[in-house]
Each structure stands twice: as structure tokens, then as C-alpha cells.
Amino acid sequence: MKILGKQDLSDRYDVVVVGSGAGGLVAALTAASAGQSVLVLEKSSQIGGTSAVSAGTIWIPANDGMTEGGIDDDIESARRYLAETVGGGEVVDAFLDHANDMLSFLRERTSLELVASLGYPDYKLGLEGSRYGRAMQPTTYDSRRLGEWKDILRRDENLLQYSMIEFKQWGSWANFPWDELRERTAKGIVARGAALVGPIFQACLEAGVDFAVDAPVQELVDEDGVVRGVALVDRQIAASGGVVLACGGFEWNPEMMEEHLPMPIPIRCSPPHNTGDGHRMAKRLDVRLDHMDEAWWAPMVSVPGQEVDGQRVGRHIRSERQSPGVIIVDSTGERIVNEAQDYNSLIRSALEASRGKGIPLRMFVVFDHRFLERYGFLTYAAGDELPGWITTGASLTEVAESLGLDAQALTATVERFNKFAEAGVDEDFHRGDSPYDQYSGDSTNPYPNSNLAPVEIGPFYGMEFLPGAFGTAGGVATDARGRALRTDGSVVPGLFAVGNVSAHPLSTGYPGAGSTLGPAMTLGYVAGTELAGTRTAAEIGGAQ
Incomplete structure (x- = not known):
């Protein structure tokens, strides 16, 4: 002490x-x-x-x-x-x-x-x-x-x-x-x-x-x-x-997460000392514990070397999914959410979609070279050497194969999305319709919708991200x-x-x-x- x-x-x-x-x-x-x-x-x-x-x-x-x-x-x-x-x-x-x-x-x-x-x-x-x-x-x-x-x-x-x-x-x-x-x-x-x-x-x-x-x-x-x-x-x-x-x-307590949450939190950005100590001490006094199945969900990626007090932590992705020219797909290569919605709703929506399909929740961001050079991605800025944790390929097929996705399904998904971007209307998930989406978009985007741009200029990029949380x-x-x-x-x-x-x-x-x-x-x-x-x-x- x-x-x-x-x-x-x-x-x-x-x-x-x-x-x-x-x-x-x-x-x-x-x-x-x-x-x-x-x-x-x-x-x-x-x-x-x-x-x-x-x-x-x-x-x-x-x-x-x-x-x-x-x-x-x-x-x-x-x-x-x-x-x-x-x-x-x-x-x-x-x-x-x-x-x-x-x-x-x-x-x-x-x-x-x-x-x-x-x-x-x-x-x-x-x-x-x-x-x-x-x-x-x-x-x-x-x-x-x-x-x-x-x-x-x-x-x-x-x-x-x-x-x-x-x-x-x-x-x-x-x-x-x-x-x-x-x-x-x-x-x-x-x-x-x-x-x-x-x-x-x-x-x-x-x-x-x-x-x-x-x-x-x-x-x-x-x-x-x-x-x-x-x-x-x-x-x-x-x-x-x-x-x-x-x-x-209690987001750093595996046993409590397993007992209370709808799914374990695989990655979080909080200090690793949040292990439910207060919950444990209070419970001994017959204190009521409410909302124990709730967490502050957010999409996160694991960037090598980023730690808090010696423990690997996640990095919240925000503009990396909201800016025009990027999509989120699941393990089937299909879009499942409005990428620009708020972080908590995104994870809840993705979890609901995966349950509807009867598959585990896995999510991937896929974007093109124009997106990368215009917006950057986490620690990457235009002109830097591409970090090894970003998957790259000359074609969508190469990116899909590297990520373990169905190449044909991913290609079809991107083609459909690109038509929405050209027209300015996301018919599947209404990305860009709400004021919150628009706040997070790019007003200088040359396409009709500030949140939508085609994914079309190679090379292409992708990486898996995780359903993280700021805390329980x-x-x-x-x-x-x-x-x-x-x-x-x-x-x-x-x-x-x-x-x-x-x-x-x-x-x-x-x-x-x-x-x-x-x-x-x-x-x-x-x-x-x-x-x-x-x-x-x-x-x-x-x-x-």
C-alpha cells in the first residue's frame, strides 16, 4: 500500500x-x-x-x-x-x-x-x-x-x-x-x-x-x-x-461473466482490476444485485502491444466503421448491421442477428484502399507502413480467404452494398438515415449519403473485431x-x-x-x- x-x-x-x-x-x-x-x-x-x-x-x-x-x-x-x-x-x-x-x-x-x-x-x-x-x-x-x-x-x-x-x-x-x-x-x-x-x-x-x-x-x-x-x-x-x-x-472476472452475461466479454478497454470485488462484498451482506446481465458493449480490435497494467486491452473502433467505404460482415460474408449506429446498439444488433442465424458471433470489417488513405485505420496513417495486423489482398477473394470467409458471398455482399452507396440509400440496414449516423459521417464524401461510399478500389483490407465492452x-x-x-x-x-x-x-x-x-x-x-x-x-x- x-x-x-x-x-x-x-x-x-x-x-x-x-x-x-x-x-x-x-x-x-x-x-x-x-x-x-x-x-x-x-x-x-x-x-x-x-x-x-x-x-x-x-x-x-x-x-x-x-x-x-x-x-x-x-x-x-x-x-x-x-x-x-x-x-x-x-x-x-x-x-x-x-x-x-x-x-x-x-x-x-x-x-x-x-x-x-x-x-x-x-x-x-x-x-x-x-x-x-x-x-x-x-x-x-x-x-x-x-x-x-x-x-x-x-x-x-x-x-x-x-x-x-x-x-x-x-x-x-x-x-x-x-x-x-x-x-x-x-x-x-x-x-x-x-x-x-x-x-x-x-x-x-x-x-x-x-x-x-x-x-x-x-x-x-x-x-x-x-x-x-x-x-x-x-x-x-x-x-x-x-x-x-x-x-x-466485473468484466475481468471470467466466472462472473459466465454466470451473468449473455456472452463472455472477450476483450475490454478498462483496467484489469475490475473483478467484481464490490459485488462480492455487497452480496455477503444480502444486498440485491440488479441488471447483472447488462454491459456497456462496443466493437473493439486487439492491436498488438496495447496493454493496461500488463493485460491486453481492446481499442474501440468508431470512425473505422462509420466513415464511408467500409462494411461489417459476419462469418458467412454477409452484412448484419448498420455499421454507423452507436456502439452499444451495434453489438446488441449483431448478437441478435447471429442468434437468428444460429451461428457464433464473429464480425469483420472490410474496406478498400481509398478508405484507408482517406481516413486511416487506428494506428495507421496515410503513407505509413501497413501494420501486420491488417489483412490485405489484391482482390476481395484474397482478403476473404485470409479471413476465412466465403469469397463468393463476400463479393456478392460488396456488390450489393456498392449499389446502395451509388444511390445513397442503404436498403438493408438504413445506414446514414439517422441524425446520429450523419453526425458520424463525412460531409465531404462525394457520394449522395455521407455514410456510404463503394468498396471498390484495391488493394482491399480486412480484420476481425470483437464484441468488447467498456465495463459491466x-x-x-x-x-x-x-x-x-x-x-x-x-x-x-x-x-x-x-x-x-x-x-x-x-x-x-x-x-x-x-x-x-x-x-x-x-x-x-x-x-x-x-x-x-x-x-x-x-x-x-x-x-x-
């Missing part, structure tokens, strides 16, 4: 937070800002959890950036939209009612800068209550502001430090200022998830929150059904107010105040849960970009106010 800035920890705190993702840190900062003594215990050697290696986007309806940008939104519209996509309930209501309180609190207490992506649509735009602009992105953050703890902040070491705002502005890998990004990264400027977590971590340190890394919690300490603290390997630490579980999902999405059931619930519906005094260790309120759908982090941070704020002994943001200085 490594303690940050102190010789030893106290034996007693008002609040102990298990895990250091964005939700847990917001809970810690909220409680500390109200005068509570707070300890954050992190299992790994770095602060930030899955949040720090994410895109860092948070979904906040009726945010002030929308107002400034002239987009009319209100909480009741968002409530109607969520009723259509994920259902309702008191935890959904708690998120909606307090999301902007959380935002105001962070703006007052931290240096976090968030920008509303005004052109970014909800994933199901067209449903009642949907809007543009609810996704908010962090700008970059200089990790040198953390002083000696700069390197304790987790970041995605497999990518250079560009923000998602810049990603949209530059349009494709071919347009990225790689030299500038290398220089930025070398200086310690971080982006995306690390830029979200960094300012909150800094504010926690300034507020007197204690931190220990390499500090896995073994058990919850309870007396007469009340959680009183936590047990580490060699000591117990009391929590007079309560314990907040914020220690992630089910766990500890809570009430609207973040308190854990037993199987009989009663509250477990002294126990709270936020983020992927909890039964996430948006887990049954994916309403928009940032649907994981927005509620996690908001409900962390709600739990923090509860632990601070108050119900309102005004009492801890967050309300405007």
Missing part, C-alpha cells in the same frame, strides 16, 4: 470511498467539501479507474452549454426520453434532478472545463424528448498541476492525448497533427477521461481527502447489519458515516439517495454504491454519449451530500 502525502492513515474516517473513478471522486469531494474526513482506497497503483481511460464524455440534459448555444431543453423532456429508452424510477429521477447541481458544484470546486457538444445528437434522436447537445466533453488538463502525484493519475497510454472535441474537428486519423500531439503528451498534458478525472483528483487533494493506492479492500466491516468500515489485508479502517463502493464492474453495468441496487438495498428492499445502513459496481440506472439502454459517466458522477454527488448530512447542494456550496 502506498499512501499519498502522509506517513500513515488514520484508523477512522467519516467516509471511506472504495475506488477512484469519477463517481467515487465526486462523492469524496462532495463529502470533504462539507467538512467530512474522507479516505479513498484504490486497488491499483493509479488514480482514475475506468473513467480515466474513457472518452471522458458525460451526458447531462439541460446543461448550461445547451442554453448558451441556443438549444432548448428541460428535465421533463429528458425524463420522457429516458422513459422511452431505459424506463423510469427513482434513481433515474435522482440523476435528472441533480445532474446540473453536480455540474455547478464541480465548476465551483474544481478547474474542470466541460464543453457541450452542440452538434452531438442523442443516440435515439427522434424519440420524444431527445435533443442535441447533452453530451459534454472535457478540454485538456495539465497533469503537472498535481505536482509529485502527476504520474499517479491514470491515462490511456496507448493513445496520444487529443480531446474528443479535437477528434471531431479533425475528422479522420489522416488529419491529426501527430507531432504536436506527441509533444503535448510528452509534457504531461492529458485529455479525454484523464482530463475529466485529473481536476477532480486535484480538488480532492486540496480539500484534504486522503488517498492510498495498491490498497485492495478485502471485506466490508458490519455490525448488526450496519456497515462500519472496511477491512484491508492487514488492518481495518472505520467509517463512522459510511462506505461508498465505487470500484467498477449491473450491480448493487440503490435508492434515490445512493444507499444500498437488501434483497427485501430495506436499506443497508452505512453502504452506498455508484458507477459500474451499482445497478446503473441507464444500463438497459444507451441514450447518449456519456451515459455511463454522467449518472455515475451525479449519483456520486448525491451520495456525498447524503454522507455530508444534507439533501441540498446549497448546503455544500454547489447550487446556483
Whole structure:
């Protein structure tokens, strides 16, 4: 165990937070800002959890950036939209009612800068209550502001430090200022998830929150059904107010995945410490676990050499499947999905299609040379040497044979798709019809549909990708105040849960970009106010 800035920890705190993702840190900062003594215990050697290696986007309806940008939104519209996509309930209501309180609190207490992506649509735009602009992105953050703890902040070491705002502005890998990004990264400027977590971590340190890394919690300490603290390997630490579980999902636990998920997650991009520890500890106290069959699904590829803490991780493919000139096929060589839809829906649609065919789910991207040179592909940029993990062939037949696909079927699929591209209408899967698809397309594409272009100019390329996940999405059931619930519906005094260790309120759908982090941070704020002994943001200085 490594303690940050102190010789030893106290034996007693008002609040102990298990895990250091964005939700847990917001809970810690909220409680500390109200005068509570707070300890954050992190299992790994770095602060930030899955949040720090994410895109860092948070979904906040009726945010002030929308107002400034002239987009009319209100909480009741968002409530109607969520009723259509994920259902309702008191935890959904708690998120909606307090999301902007959380935002105001962070703006007052931290240096976090968030920008509303005004052109970014909800994933199901067209449903009642949907809007543009609810996704908010962090700008970059200089990790040198953390002083000696700069390197304790987790970041995605497999990518250079560009923000998602810049990603949209530059349009494709071919347009990225790689030299500038290398220089930025070398200086310690971080982006995306690390830029979200960094300012909150800094504010926690300034507020007197204690931190220990390499500090896995073994058990919850309870007396007469009340959680009183936590047990580490060699000591117990009391929590007079309560314990907040914020220690992630179970996507790195094969046994739990086999028991709960519709299919195992073969690849993920989260740190390998998310092994369901919080679920296990809570279950021992008869806590109810809900939505355990849910995950935040996304298409991912395995790029050789890309690891997190020594474990192979996946790379989310986004523009590599959404830009015009690429298709996705299954093991029969046929298209099975709209390639441009949101990542969670894509995997769910592909799984449904494979079950309908009675075959295992396998997916391949196939594209041509024009696509590769115009958009790049993951680590490849135009003019580079082609990496060995991309299959290439002078013809579609060669690519099919290398990938183990039926060449005749693949050729027929491409011929049909090319006719759609020329006409501008995808008759099979309606790619390019929705506002979300169009947001992800190429407005400079010379073909009628910004998401469609023929796959026709050799050489041709392909590779298999996998049904990955950002994390699992089910766990500890809570009430609207973040308190854990037993199987009989009663509250477990002294126990709270936020983020992927909890039964996430948006887990049954994916309403928009940032649907994981927005509620996690908001409900962390709600739990923090509860632990601070108050119900309102005004009492801890967050309300405007």
C-alpha cells in the first residue's frame, strides 16, 4: 500500500470511498467539501479507474452549454426520453434532478472545463424528448498541476492525448497533427477521461481527502447489519458515516461473466482490476444485485502491444466503421448491421442477428484502399507502413480467404452494398438515415449519403473485431439517495454504491454519449451530500 502525502492513515474516517473513478471522486469531494474526513482506497497503483481511460464524455440534459448555444431543453423532456429508452424510477429521477447541481458544484470546486457538444445528437434522436447537445466533453488538463502525484493519475497510454472535441474537428486519423500531439503528451498534458478525472483528483487533494493506492479492500466491516468500515489485508479502517463502493464492474472476472452475461466479454478497454470485488462484498451482506446481465458493449480490435497494467486491452473502433467505404460482415460474408449506429446498439444488433442465424458471433470489417488513405485505420496513417495486423489482398477473394470467409458471398455482399452507396440509400440496414449516423459521417464524401461510399478500389483490407465492452453495468441496487438495498428492499445502513459496481440506472439502454459517466458522477454527488448530512447542494456550496 502506498499512501499519498502522509506517513500513515488514520484508523477512522467519516467516509471511506472504495475506488477512484469519477463517481467515487465526486462523492469524496462532495463529502470533504462539507467538512467530512474522507479516505479513498484504490486497488491499483493509479488514480482514475475506468473513467480515466474513457472518452471522458458525460451526458447531462439541460446543461448550461445547451442554453448558451441556443438549444432548448428541460428535465421533463429528458425524463420522457429516458422513459422511452431505459424506463423510469427513482434513481433515474435522482440523476435528472441533480445532474446540473453536480455540474455547478464541480465548476465551483474544481478547474474542470466541460464543453457541450452542440452538434452531438442523442443516440435515439427522434424519440420524444431527445435533443442535441447533452453530451459534454472535457478540454485538456495539465497533469503537472498535481505536482509529485502527476504520474499517479491514470491515462490511456496507448493513445496520444487529443480531446474528443479535437477528434471531431479533425475528422479522420489522416488529419491529426501527430507531432504536436506527441509533444503535448510528452509534457504531461492529458485529455479525454484523464482530463475529466485529473481536476477532480486535484480538488480532492486540496480539500484534504486522503488517498492510498495498491490498497485492495478485502471485506466490508458490519455490525448488526450496519456497515462500519472496511477491512484491508492487514488492518481495518472505520467509517463512522459510511462506505461508498465505487470500484467498477466485473468484466475481468471470467466466472462472473459466465454466470451473468449473455456472452463472455472477450476483450475490454478498462483496467484489469475490475473483478467484481464490490459485488462480492455487497452480496455477503444480502444486498440485491440488479441488471447483472447488462454491459456497456462496443466493437473493439486487439492491436498488438496495447496493454493496461500488463493485460491486453481492446481499442474501440468508431470512425473505422462509420466513415464511408467500409462494411461489417459476419462469418458467412454477409452484412448484419448498420455499421454507423452507436456502439452499444451495434453489438446488441449483431448478437441478435447471429442468434437468428444460429451461428457464433464473429464480425469483420472490410474496406478498400481509398478508405484507408482517406481516413486511416487506428494506428495507421496515410503513407505509413501497413501494420501486420491488417489483412490485405489484391482482390476481395484474397482478403476473404485470409479471413476465412466465403469469397463468393463476400463479393456478392460488396456488390450489393456498392449499389446502395451509388444511390445513397442503404436498403438493408438504413445506414446514414439517422441524425446520429450523419453526425458520424463525412460531409465531404462525394457520394449522395455521407455514410456510404463503394468498396471498390484495391488493394482491399480486412480484420476481425470483437464484441468488447467498456465495463459491466449491473450491480448493487440503490435508492434515490445512493444507499444500498437488501434483497427485501430495506436499506443497508452505512453502504452506498455508484458507477459500474451499482445497478446503473441507464444500463438497459444507451441514450447518449456519456451515459455511463454522467449518472455515475451525479449519483456520486448525491451520495456525498447524503454522507455530508444534507439533501441540498446549497448546503455544500454547489447550487446556483
